[in-house]
Amino acid sequence: MNDSVRQPAGGLGTTSRGFSLSVVLAGGGTAGHVEPAMAVADALTRLDPQIRITALGTSRGLETKLVPERGYRLELITPVPLPRKPTGDLARLPPRVWRAVREARAVLDGVDADVVIGFGGYVALPAYLAARGIPGFRRRIPVVIHEANARAGLANRVGVRTAARVLSAVPDSGLRHAEVVGVPVRAAITALDRAALRAQARAHFGFTDDARVLLVFGGSQGAVSLNRAVAGAAAALAGAGISVLHAHGPKNVLDLPGADHQGTQDPPYVAVPYLDRMDLAYAAADMVICRSGAMTVAEVSAVGLPAIYVPLPIGNGEQRLNALPVVNAGGGIVVDDGALSPDLVGQEVVALLTDAARLAAMTAAAARVGHRDAARQVAQAAVAVARQARPAVGGRSGGGGP
Structure with missing residues (x-):
């Protein structure tokens, strides 16, 4: 991806000041999280080749193989094993979670993220918490959530509380106000x-x-x-x-x-x-x-x-x-x-x-x-949220190139 190129103002993947959008995908771990993220990455690129895409992952997940193979930037954070149910420890943010959150926030600021798209799992939770803004990193970054499973996992159940948009594969996933779009699938299959x-x-x-x-x-x-x-x-x-x-x-x-x-x-x-x-x-x-x-x-x-x-x-x-x-x-x-x-x-x-x-x-x-356009719908939702969140005036760094 060539992050040094800037599209003229007003394009699909730009802010009103002409900077290309920066999107962070948080969906590491299993193929069930990584593959939808990569399908959305491809859909974003088809919407606008100048959109800058960064995948967030850990050294333990399939993303270490799948993301580079697809040609996208990968940033790694500390893995955070998630309990099956919310606990007091999660609410109190123990040191391991805090470390992952701060690492995630450093990535978000390093690429000047406009929006986070989360797909659940142990990578998504630190990204959701980091996007809210933590001491030393005040700017809040909007979040779009996609839930692929019929029963939402813990990370997405936490993230939905402050998400700008929520999308799901099927009805009744347990996430409030979710829009049913299906599961993002790679274009080689949907076409x-x-x-x-x-x-x-x-x-x-x-x-x-x-x-x-x-x-x-x-x-x-x-x-x-x-x-x-x-x-x-x-x-x-x-x-x-x-x-x-x-x-x-x-x-x-x-x-x-x-x-x-x-x-x-x-x-x-x-x-x-x-x-x-x-x-x-x-x-x-x-x-x-x-x-x-x-x-x-x-x-x-x-x-x-x-x-x-x-x-x-x-x-x-x-x-x-x-x-x-x-x-x-x-x-x-x-x-x-x-x-x-x-x-x-x-x-x-x-x-x-x-x-x-x-x-x-x-x-x-x-x-x-069957849903053939889920990846496009998620990509369009993220672009719309990012454009709405970015101020019409005022500066921003356009950084984030690899």
């Missing part, structure tokens, strides 16, 4: 034309153009229960003429008796450790079996794929809630982790994939409920 890419995608994985394809994935590390159930139904799937594209995770191995894992059997069962071309995987598929993390549900519904969602059986049930809007619209089915079995896949999944009318109805429903 995907599955029909136009289908022939290329199927050829890429070794499927025939008229194949019925089941896509299976369980996140970056795979999911043993999904692997066991689908691999155990391999014979039933093959008997029904269903091809399978199965990302089982780099640390897992599928038990597929009689299969070569390379898709040379007919119909092909293509088993791979991971998928580095999810766009092609989505384009090749007719249906998905997957977990229901917020990002997974967002991507699968954004491309209009019907899905069997298998919520991770831990936490407070948020994965089930993430999937419910799609399920209630008719674009998916929820199956409990413990109920997913080779028999269920061999019977119910096969029945669905071989029922053209039902599959078409689910496909249409998934496409209707």
